[in-house]
Amino acid sequence: MKKIYLLMLLMAAVLASCSSDEFKIDGNIANLDSPAVRVIFPGDSGIVDETIQVDEKGRFTIKGNAPQPVIVNVLDKLGRALATVVAVNGDHLKVKGDAGKANGIKTGGNRLNEEWQLFRDEHAAFYGDPNPSRQDAAIEKYVREHPKDMLSTVLLMADYSDYSDRKKIEQMLNGIEVTARPESLVKTFKNDPASGKKKPLPRLTTLTLLKHNSRFEEIKLTGHATLISMWAPPQDDRPQLINKLNTLDAGVHIIDILAVSDSLRWHHSIAADPKGWQHYWAPGGPMEQGIQALGVTTLPWFAVTDSTGLVTYSGPDLGAALKLLPAAND
Secondary structure, eight states: OHHHHHHHHHHHHHHHHTOTTSEEEEEEEESOSSSEEEEEEEETTEEEEEEEEOOTTSEEEEEEOOSSOEEEEEEOTTSOEEEEEEEOTTOEEEEEEETTSTTOEEEESSHHHHHHHHHHHHTHHHHTOSSTHHHHHHHHHHHHHOTTOHHHHHHHHHTOOOOSOHHHHHHHHHTSOGGGSOHHHHGGGOOOOOOSSOOOOOBOSEEEEEETTSOEEEEEOSSSOEEEEEEOSOOTTHHHHHHHHTTBOTTSEEEEEEOSSOOHHHHHHTTTSOTTOOEEEOTTOTTOGGGGGGOOOSSSEEEEEOTTSBEEEEESOHHHHHTTSOBTTO
């Protein structure tokens, strides 16, 4: 009888450790730059951004609520990506490694995340290359050859870099079987059905975005003219873009947004930007919740708002956007 009672207690403890209405990630990461990590993932009411304490041995536990699969980003204090996993309620995942080593953090805990880790390991040279073309090619090949595998969807949503041809991405997604591309992973990348009518431009009073080396910040768009610039690496003409934006009047507010899920190349791409240049990240990709109304279909993408927050331009033409803003010599 005593053995049965102990067995029941053990089973209860196991069930309680990972409730069906939450997911759990156990981490053990050495050489972190601070006794805390940050976790970011889409929740029911917007992006969840939490700070999780880490003990002296680099151990921490993340818990969250995700009724459908979501991409969870674990970052260090400075916003550098440590690990990315797919989680859904009931999952008990593992994140382990050394923050000081390139690709030194491994993930697992279920088949999907272990296969994702295997893909990263097999293509480690591509993931470490500042030019993402080989990584993108490997992902395209995997997607073509594995239409029944959810990893195909995850790779497109989290690791793919070239968003310039949105139709190409949509074609690849449509080639993946419906059961392997859950709505929770792809919904922010879908275009709205064409209505046949030109939609009026919206009015935006604020945007909430992750600021470089900081937390999520609410940005006010009223009281001044604003240029919103969204991009994805590699952006070979970035120096020319910076030069053009520097010709604007000092009163124009510039919001520079990285619009892809992977933030690793972000830090390299902006290293040469002018001091004081403000950088933000839309971790859900180019259709992050706060900017869905802009109708982004490709990258780079530019939008202009007036002093009331009314969007006066939204599109890929930088020249058209700059014509609506005062220049520095006006």
